[in-house]
């Protein structure tokens with residue numbers, strides 16, 4: 506909210522001090538000057554004086570006799586309520602201030618499977634720009650190495666397609682990961698439609714290294730159709746696989762995200778194979794038995810907001 510004039514109530518500088526107001530509220534709440542003084546660690550005459558001065562500067566009668574003691578007047582009750590509301594507003598400020606401090610400096614460790622390196626830096630961009638004091642460490646490894654990092658608790662968050670079931674993990678599926686079969690652009694199969702997977706078995710297959718989630722997903726898809734997965738060559742990165750396919754060494758299954766929007770510009774073609782693309786998802790996961798830091802929670806909120814906005818259909 507933007508004020509062009511002071512908010513009502515602050516226009517006239519309040520003549521009551523916060524210390525007086527705090528003592529007054531304690532007297533009303535605890536039902537006596539003595540009890541309020543003890544709770545506030547002040548001498549009883551000090552509290553009495555504060556209350557008298559408060560009544561004088563406000564020009565209000567705050568207490569009236571009741572039985573052998575004193576009770577707040579109606580306006581006294583109303584003042585006590587106003588002081589409590591001020592307390593709540595102040596607490597809100599202190600909470601926000603602590604949160605903002607927590608995001609000024611710090612470190613956020615994230616593990617990510619290799620395929621996410623094609624887009625994860627872009628997704629982290631707005632958060633990184635908003636919180637320049639948070640140092641982000643992004644460890645990019647294959648699926649098995651990311652699982653090992655999760656077991657050790659090296660990172661707060663991990664991005665992966667196949668979260669392990671033996672760890673207590675919360676997961677949020679945040680992006681689709683379509684897996685496609687690729688061939689050199691000039692390959693004869695590139696002109697065919699709706700190839701059967703079994704028709705590919707005459708071709709040499711290239712694969713990511715053991716431990717790769719992409720490889721595991723491809724292996725499962727082949728096994729589901731009773732086809733043995735017998736790669737002729739294993740290569741340790743998505744780019745190495747693409748180069749080898751382009752060089753005519755074989756076909757491969759890779760995430761669509763590893764390819765240019767038009768794969769032909771890279772000398773590659775996405776084959777039309779029944780059952781493909783394999784519709785998989787990437788998840789952000791974190792351990793349920795650890796408490797997420799403020800930077801990690803803030804990043805999750807930030808991604809949730811932005812990815813949901815992006816996913817919203819246009820009107």
Ligand code: PGA
Pocket residue numbers: 618619620621646647648649664665666667682713716717718719720
């Ligand atoms: P990876 O990635 O092949 O680099 O292990 C798999 C995944 O997307 O989880």
